[in-house]
Amino acid sequence: MSTLIAKTAQDISHKPVGQFEETRFEKIHNVIFEDSNVASIQVAQEIADLIRKKQALGQNCVLGLATGSSPIKVYEELVRMHKEEGLSFSNVITFNLDEYLPMEKGNMQSYYYFMHEHLFNHVDIPEENINIPDGSIPQEDVVEYCLSYEKKIKDNGGIDFQLLGIGRTGHIGFNEPGSHYNSGTRIITLDHITRVDAAPAFLGIDNVPRKAITMGIATVRSAKRIVLLGWGNNKAKIIKKTIEGEISSHVPATYLQKHNNVTFVLDKGAGSELTRNKTPWLVGSCEWTEELTSKAIVWLCAKTGKSILRLTDKDYNDNGMSDLLSLEDSYDLNIKMFNKLQHTITGWPGGKPNADDTSRPERAEPAKKRVIIFSPHPDDDVISMGGTFDRLIEQGHDVHVAYQTSGNIAVSDKEALKFAEIANTITPSKESESIIEAILNKDENTFDALEVRTLKGAIRRSESYAATRYLGLDDSHVHFLNLPFYETGTIKKNNLSNADIDIVVDLINEIKPHQIFAAGDLADPHGTHKVCLDAIFEALKRLKEESFMKDCWLWLYRGAWHEWDINEIEMAVPMSPDQVLKKRYAIFCHQSQKDGVMFQGDDSREFWMRAEERNKHTAAKYKALGLADYAAIEAFVRYKMD
Structure with missing residues (x-):
């Protein structure tokens, strides 16, 4: 078995979590890193070493490649090594795992487009060495095509290194639950959960194809080396089932337990459910x-x-x-x-004036604090901490809210069309007619026109004002940052840049807050929360020498997807039944996100329902532990800044 990942994991400054050796519960070798970026660099280094080794021997290097969000940083690092270190792909032959069916190569959602955008367009791999299943093959020719794809892999000596991600159903490639151990490349019907996870990229589940071509389990197993990437809390449960569970067709990734050279490379979130991390006292001495x-x-x-x-x-x-x-x-x-x-429970999230704060989560002084609530999207503030937001205003603090992105891609074309038609009815104009025409003539391969994105952003902005006004916040305390990384018009965003960080730095420097609230939900299905949090972290690093920073505390809330574990919570803000209703109505102000959320993940409930039930569930947990009985609780963790 290759030891590169295990060895380098112990040597890096970002120490991996937990142990390196498998426990009695684990059946697949795995390494857990604090940071997925660091982990991705290590995986890319192993691939690069293999390519160079094969070059020295005058041999081709056959790579099996995956798509999705998990391998993007690996591909970025390979591109960097090509451009800065001279890593050549001239001897590399690639076989991609899968492709939607039907799917044209030029479609922005195709894996052909994905691979060229993230890797192939930026390295010197010969075009004839690139093999990606063809989603435009006529139905009657698919079986023969799949057989020829299998044969081509074998004719090239098999796959030397197979890179994998994992879906929440436990699929690898598109080998959905029920896939056979000996299955080869074939057509498959996609599981509903798989289509739900793909829905954001397609701007709605109705646009996601129902079928795909995929390499089979036997094809994947034939690779000489397999590395599977797993990032985030939303993958934790399926990772645990795969590594610790019994081999079953219901979780196809468990078939990898029988491979003799496989490593799962995980971040802290993805490995959090493993027994040695979740309940290490069941494994051994602690x-x-x-x-x-x-x-x-x-x-x-x-x-x-x-x-x-x-x-x-x-x-x-x-x-x-x-x-x-x-x-x-x-x-x-x-x-x-x-x-x-x-002592975590407080009705005074900004600190209780003239009170002994020894056992309270927040300081009593200053009695009136300057506060910034950072909200990645224009509704995360009220969804995640609407009750606390309301309490801070009621208790007289100098509260500011900063919406980090416009949230424009989350507005449906139907919603935008409605507003454009209303505007054109009230005041007919060429601008309104242009927007209406752009929406009506839009196809799946086009980005929103700039004027359409502007309208969608304006819709989110007006809804934000409606919510903050309802809570009693003055408009002058509402800031729309429109961070540039987000403004691509597609689900794929740009990397965080100095321009983004500078905007955050300027706002913090202007307000000089005593408290900052930020979204610490890294399981966000489209990644925006993580980039927004990284922008805040970097801004605070740059400002750390400023005198006001000595009195600035950072509190993290969770978004609509997960809540902090009870043992992690450092401030619990209870809500009365009336406040629960007030929070609900504030969320209702975001009408474009009601009655059909575009990015709702696998949960069919609307955001207000998820938030309300989560807050009630947190309160119920406190009650079960023997503490006071509240209607609902919002929870926060304090981030200790260096």
Whole structure:
């Protein structure tokens, strides 16, 4: 087995999480990194080393390649090595895993387009060495075409290195649940969840093809070396099933357990459900830090169905925590944990004036704080922390909200057309007619025209004002940053640039906040949250020597997709039933995002429903642990800045 990934993981400054060796629960070698970018660079280095080794031997290097968001950074690094280090692809032959059917090569959603945009157009690989399944093959010719694709792989000596991602159904390539262990390249019907995950790129699930051509499980297994990439919390459950579960056609990726040279390269989020990370006390001896102790006690309460103060020595001993009891008895452990969680609860998210703040999550002084709420999209603020937003305004703080992107791609053509037609009815104009014509004549291979994007952005902006005015915030405290990385007109965004960071720096420098609230949800299905958070982190690094930064605290909230684990929460802001309703109505102000959300993931509920049920669920967890009973709770984690 190649040891490059395992070796380099231990040598880098961003230490991987957990252990390197497989535990008794794990059946596939895996390495976990804190940062997916660092992990991607290591994978790209292994590929580059293989290409160079084959070149030295005068041999071709046959690569099996994947698409999707997971390998993008790997391809970026390979392109960088080609341009800056002279890495040549002249001896490389590639075979892509899959392609939608039907799908023309020129379609922006095709994997042919994807691979050329991210890799092939930027390196010196001969065009004849590129092999991507042809999605334009007539139905009657698909079987023969698939057989010829298999034969071409074998004629080139098989795949030397296969790069994989993993879908939430456990598919590799498009080998959906039910795929056979010995399956070859073939046509397949896509699972509904797979189509839901692809929906953002196609601007709606109705536009996602129902079929695809894919390499088979046997084809993938025949590769000499396999590396599977997994990023983010939304992949954690399927990663656990794949690595720790039984081999099953219901989770096709589990077939990789029988491969003798496979490594899963994961980030912290994707590896979070593995037993050695989620419940390491079930694996072996632990170093019982305060963080791990809190995690274990919350888990133990859920396992036993008891509140914190009812846990006994027997509960700890029966569930793998006897070594924790050797350090402290259950009574002391329970009291400390109960007090810790109780102290996270506050009705004063900006700090309670003239109060002892020793055990409170926020400082009492200054009594009136300058606050910036950063919202990646124009509705994340009210969806994720609408109750806290309202409370900060009511309690007299100097609150500002900054919408980092325009959110224009989340407005449907139908919604934009409605506004354009209304505008043209009230005041007929060439501009309105041009927008109407552009929308009506748009096809799947065209970007939104600039004037259409401008209209869609204006719709999101007006909805944001409606929500902030409803909460009582003055318009002068609402900032639309329109970060340039987002303004591509497509789901694919540009990389974060100095121009983006400068905009964030300027706003922070102008307001000089005591508090910043930002979206810490890295499981965002289209990546915008992560780029927006990175922009804030980089801005704060650049400003760290400023005097006001000594008094600036950064609080992270989660978006519509996930909530913080109870043991992670450092500030819990309860909401009354009336505040729950007020938050709901603030979300309702974003009408273009109601009744058919374009990027809703696998959850059919509208954002207000998800947010409300999540907040109620958090409150219910606090109650189950023996704490006060609230209607709902919004949760935050403080990010400690260096």
